[in-house]
Amino acid sequence: MSVPKRLAAGLLAALLIPAAAVATGAEPAPPEAEARPAEPRPIEPRLTVERGGPGAPRVALTFDACDGGADRRILDVLVENRIPATFFVTAIWIRRNPAALALLKAHPDLYAIENHGARHVPAIDRPTMVYGLKAAGSPEAVRAEVEGGSRAIEAATGRRPQWYRGAGAVYTPATIAAIRAMGFRIAGYSLSVEAGTRLDAHKAAERLGKARDGDVVLAHANHPAWPTGAGIAAGILALKEAGFQFVGLDEPAARGR
Known part of the structure; x- marks a missing residue:
């Protein structure tokens, strides 16, 4: 049936x-x-400078100084060879490294001192972790991080910074808009030397040697006890020997997305 x-x-x-x-x-x-609305994915902006062409390739060296000390192996190579660079420093690093800061300030034609935040907190406006760092967690905390770093630089140098790079160099769309509204340009990069890891000198020099015409290089200058700094210093000299021109982020104009 x-x-x-x-x-x-x-x-x-x-x-x-x-x-x-x-x-x-x-x-x-x-x-x-x-259904819950998906959280916006963090953005890691890319930044390059105008290419110089086969006969005079250009690269912009940028160094994050988060906390810790000052790597004189890198600083001495830059100063002795009059190689320009951009340093993104935190308020913490400024307090701990007055001698290194004075060295950079003594060469304003070569070194720009830019904003890396007050406490080296990622500029993410929701609770999360970035490379093991606890993010700011709210729009108000992001603003405090950015403005706190700016005030520390202005007090130490007499100059308001123009560029901002957050800890971890990642943002949300909302924080990018907010940081720009504060009057800062977002400093991305196109080549990371350490890529978040501690490298031996040979590997660091090898990574820096991969720089191409127009690259904005990200490295760190606050780990004097690490072998990485020796490799970065050697890599800088190798680029110079290869005919690279070193430029700041504003000369020529940097282009990002």
Whole structure:
């Protein structure tokens, strides 16, 4: 005997009701009620400078100084060879390294001192972790981080910084808009030497040697005890020997996305 159509439909409907709804007697929630808006993915902006061409390739050296000390192996190579660079420093680094700061300030034609924040906190406006660092977590905390770093630089140098690079160099669309509204340009990069790791000298020099015409290089100058700094110093000299011209982020104009 075949099952009547009405009974068959009822059995099928019962099988399709989720177990939780059967247990509570509740109606299944519509799909749109369960959906949550996806959080915007962090953005890691890219930045390059105008290329110089095969005969005079250009590269912009940028160094983050988060906390810790000052790597004189890198600073001495830059100063002795009059190689320009941009330093992104935190308020913490400024307090801990007055001699290194004085060295940079003594060569304003070569070294720009830019904003890396007050406490080296990633400029993400929601609670999360970035490379092991606890993010700012709110728009208000992002603003405090950016403005605190700017005030420290202005107090130490008499100059308001023009560029900002947050800890981890990642942002949300909202924080990028907010930082720009504060009057800062976002300093991305196109080549990271350390890529978030501690390298031996050979590997660091090898990474820096991969720089191409127009690259904005990101490295760190606040780990004097690491072997990485020796490799970065050697890599800078190798680029010079290869005919690279070193430029700041504003000469020629940097282009980012």
